Amino acid sequence: MSLNNMSLGTxxxxxxxxxxKAFAGVFNSMIALQLLAVVFTWGGTGQSGTSMGNVSISMNFYSTDGAIGLTLVWAFFSSILITTKSYRNDDYLFITNRLSSNLANMAFLLTASVVAGLTAICSQYLIQMIQYVRGNTLLTEALPLTLGEWASGAVGTILYVLFIAAIGYLIGCVVQLHRTLVVIVPVALIGFLFIYDFDEPGFISLFEFYFQENSFWLFSVKILxxxxxxxxxSILVSNRQEVRK
Known part of the structure; x- marks a missing residue:
């Protein structure tokens, strides 16, 4: 069978x-990291208290920030992982080309981002259940989130995960161009984190552009x-690679 008899979509x-099936193992690490984040929030992410006479009140604050943060780390490294030679060679079980392989990878990353974003957001319910079992009194917002507000938060988290995954995928494709880049790119990134002045106006403007947008729809357009x-x-970089190394 040749590519002439099979559409790109098929x-x-x-x-x-x-x-x-091939990448199913990456979800095990995702779940492990999210559970680890829940364990880290066992005692709360913040604390405050007050007292009046013989009465004292202590409050612990809990959030899903840890789960979301580790999910972003997972997305970054997992997207790099699927660009490595061992995973790329699996594509040769099929009649394939660079474009179809990249599109399939990107579709997988999109779906994985949805799964990872939803599980990260839903970790709040696991945290609440654990505290309830421990006998702690749970106080939530005076006005519970509406379905629309919860959906906006979930979609926003998914978009951030996808954004980080896309960055990781591009870096992974760049690294595959030459063996020396496997060393050069990580060293350059680490050096950038230590040397760059993150108070520089250009970085602050970039941060505000992506992370402090008030309009949800404009934020979505920016990220997508x-x-x-x-x-x-990533596709352009990938096309510069040899057919098979």
Whole structure:
């Protein structure tokens, strides 16, 4: 069978389903990291208290920030992992080309971001259940979140996970261009974190552009637009690689 007898969509779909099985192990690490974040919040992420006479009140604060943070780390390294040679060689079980392989990887990253974002957000319920079992009194917002507010938070988390995954995927594709880049790129990134002045106005403007947008819809457009650009760049970089190394 040749590519002339199989559409690109069919080819991408077959590879996507295969990648779900091949990459299933990455979800084990995701779950482990999110559970680890829940354990870290066992005693709360903050504390305050007050007293009046013989009465004292102590309050612990809990959040899903840890679970979301570790999920972003997971997304970054997992997206790099699927660009490595061992995973790329699995594609040759199929009639394939660079474009179909990249599109299948990106579809997987999109789906994985949805799963990771939802589980990270829902970790709040696990935290609440644990504190309830421990006998702690739970106080939540005076006005519970509406379905729309919860959905906005969940979608926002998913978009951030996808954003980080797209960055990781591009870095992974760049590293595959030459063996020396496996060392150069990580060293350059680590050096950048230590040397760069994050109080520089350019970085602050960039941070505000992505992380302090008040309009949810404008935020979504910014993130999705950037993700598309990152994925397009990944395809261009990938096309510079040899067919098989």
């Amino acid at each position: 080819l991408v779909g077959k590879q996507y389903l295969f990648k779900w 637009g950037t993700v598309l650009l990152l994925f397009a760049a």
